[in-house]
Amino acid sequence: MRVGLYQSNPTFGDVKRNVDDAIDALSSASVDLVILPELFNTGYQFI
Numbered sequence: 001m002r003v004g005l006y007q008s009n010p011t012f013g014d015v016k017r018n019v020d021d022a023i024d025a026l027s028s029a030s031v032d033l034v035i036l037p038e039l040f041n042t043g044y045q046f047i
Contacts, residue, residue, distance in 0.1 A: 004031035010043035018043055 006026060010018040018041045026034055 012043035
């Protein structure tokens with residue numbers, strides 16, 4: 001099994017853009033499982 005990790009720089013509150021960016025980035029990945037950060041789609045960052 002090939003596992004991929006995805007890290008991005010999401011835009012706070014722009015769920016559609018964040019999800020679309022992830023889909024674009026991962027569309028060519030040759031993996032069986034992708035690990036995404038919790039809350040990546042909302043752009044929320046703990047500071």
